[in-house]
Amino acid sequence: MLDASSAGGSAAPSEPLLTDARLGKKPADRLQRHYLQATLKREENKFDQIIAVDQAHAVMLTEQGIIPRATGTALLVQLSKLRREDVGIDVMRGSMLLQIEGHLASKTGNEAAGALSTGRSRIDQGATFRRLYERQAIIAVLTELIDLEAAVIAQAANHIDTIMPGYTHLQPSQPWVFGHYLLGVAERLDIDLVRLERAYAAVNLCPLGTVGGSGSTWPLDRHRVASLLGFDGIVENARLGRDIQYTGDIAAAASMLMATLNDLATDLQLWSMQEFGFVELDAGYCGTSSIFPQKKNPVALEGVRSAAAGAVQWVGNVLAVSRGVGSGDLALRGAAFLDTALQSTAQMCDLMTGVMETLIVHKDRMAERAGEGGTTASNLADTLVRELGLSYRAAHHAVGRFVRVCLERNLPLTGVRASEFHEMAGLADQPRLSDEQLAVALDPAGFVRRCRTPGGVAPEEVARLHAAAVERLGESRARLEARIAALNSAERKRAAAIAAILNAPEAATR
Template sequence: MKIHYLAPGLAKERRTFAAMLEVDLAHVVMLTETGIVSSTVGADLLAALLPLHGTTPEALDIDPTRGSMLLQVERHLAQTVGAEAAGALSTARSRIDQGATFRRMQDRAETLSLMDAVAGLQRTILALAAEHSNTVMPGYTHVQLSQPWVFGHYLSGLAGRIHDDLSRLWAAYRLTNLCPLGTVGGSGSSWPINRETTSDLLGFSGIIEHARQGRDIFYMADIAAAAAMLMADLNDFATDLQLWSSVEFGLVELDASYCGTSSIFPQKKNPVALEAVRNAAAIAVQWPANILSICRGMGSPDIAMRTAGFLGDALKTAWAMTDLLAGVFETLEVKAERMANRAGDGWTTASHLADEMVRDFGLSYRTAHHAVGAIVRHCIEQKISPNRLQIEDIETIPEFPDLMRGHVDGDWLRNVLNPHTFVAAAASRGGVAPQETARLLTLADATARIDETKIRTEIRRLEETRAHLVARASALAVDAKHQQDGSNEKT
């Protein structure tokens, strides 16, 4: 049997069935309260729609040959309350603004769900950062050893990037959370509708003022861009962990539940969870570009062609990868001792030696930098490590500053080159010194609490709005029924 051409569209609309019913309920409440439809018709429609709330599309006995989900609902209503009452449902609206409204509600819900997951990742990372606020580790630039880092400091930086992701998602959410219902086909309506009523009943923060903008999907590009930026950050986090979990680095180890085995190499512990994140991030690059490409149709009048059904799947992917990475961080084994042992490798504190030469002996930084470069080259050639360096090893090289001769000893050199000395000294704002790391963690924790509170507050608000919509629709149906009964008794 051939698939009906409307079947794929109906399959997509199934995801938005709950939001579609809420739009119908809010619309009927508004039509009834404004007197656009009679209380009798409004009561009949509400009485038929309310039992569908909380059900699945299967309750409608869907037949693809009968058209979109809007028409499937009308068919169900016609069978329940009659064709005349069912036909009143589309008064003062079209499939254009109806569809735009429930799609925004679905996109809003999925964006909020993603933000909730991102806030959870932020909290997990900060918990690990608090455990390792004093864990000194080697730092890298160009994937080469640079200066000592602190693992908790590194993690608090990740939390800061996550907060930026949440800020971008919130900005997209605000653009999404505007109600297009009542813009109809782009010219408004001749009926005395109350758009603020339906907007409030559906939990929107306001209405889309201009009827021509009711069907625009540019807000989807904002969501997609924010989600793609999030995926870019997740890619960075996953890449760091994959590199540092390799045998060559050995700074962290993933829990076995996030790893796979090899079909031929029994010794391998493959970081497949991190690879999944990185693969998904590669695809995410195209999300905003694809939506903008969709908008390059026949210009602004071509609104019917502007739909991005893949956005829901994209947000689900971002949610899944965020949740996956949260699990990785939550179970991550940090090799603190190896981090500390590697922190001074590769002369990572050479820049600090140059700083101390400037500070203690009045050299210019360029002179000190040149001298330290020569010292490092000499020690590498002679296989002398920083923690075993003696003044006799280097004071004979030509580049050794005359101002220092006879004024420093091996203890001074080894202390200056110690990674913990460097960390303690790096106390500039945002640095790795203990007091700065503690301040950054406190700041990140406070920011995370604000982020979580905003998200949980919005989730509760929407839950309460849905409950209020059902209660208001139920009360209106009951009142109309009582009025109808009273009128019948008088007759």
């Protein structure tokens, strides 16, 4: 629709340009090429939302008797059949509002086309169609996020009791359970989802009718327009119609979601190394090397991590852009990068869904490594506290010494008898653990079974966490379906209102 040849073109001779009256001069070629074209391209991508706003506004103007029924009918006839490819873009006309107005003028005449701008400005019109677009983009992210959460929860169900080593500082810490880890990811995704829902609520308010910030002298029915467009309500204070502070909520929610994806992708990539060998990506989500024939590179995870890197700037960018709004620098208000940010977030959720649905988990390798590196050392310290009455700090010191001596002698912790342990730990003068007590304390599976505190890794707790995750997922999906149903209902309501005006010879009824 829009290309370089559009710059420097001219509108039809009979059609006055917006710039004619006040400026008396057409936009400079450089302004057209370097600024106006880019702005138009971004708006053109929101064509469907712009038409929806025009339709709702035309319906309201007609129902309120602000414009003649014949004018409203003529406008709605043309708007109902208007498609993106029908509008020939002329950069000199200005924004998409004026591009569409120019097209309507060619069909209905300048008088009728110009009536569509009664009771609105590009300020509130632009703010409204951008909110519609951002709302739909959030719906797309929520859809992909819920699918990802479902894939993570399904994978967790297969690993309720899959023991693995846990890590802090990339060093072995305590035995973990892979299903428990995944359910932690699912819970973070649910928190991210709630953030996005809050951002959706902030977006889903209608600014149309705030006009230039003072409201209007026309008897506009702002609530009717909001209803026809599927908004939850209106922006109450007219001065806030142009406000973009809500985009900070969107950027923050999307950025935090990308942080969750980054953490998951980073862990999986680390654990897919041969040195770990815990997981493996399906070949369909991997690449290979042009020189190393043996390579199976987890490029899907690298793609997610790369996309997440840019997300750290999203909130800062929104805050920087919004600084201009208060001073009236409205050219900054679009936060254009947000469109691609939301698209990237949805795409990365979808990519990670594929990774999780096809992930290969090497349970035996995880179990083999679960007790290595002293992962049950803290449990041994707890045992000394329980059985020998030591303070935890004294027990911690004794076990730390025991671990060091084992490493110096190249002995596995589990290869030592209780009598040797007491000597190595500097506890020769203390009451002794039995060999059985020592073995139980150093057993990863036994440690896992006994971690029954709420949220722990015991199988019954992991099963409870899984059931809770499934329930939360169902509730989230129901809320998403309700939002989509509300938008579809508004679309039907708008279509019915248009039909009522087009088909009724007299005043339309609601």
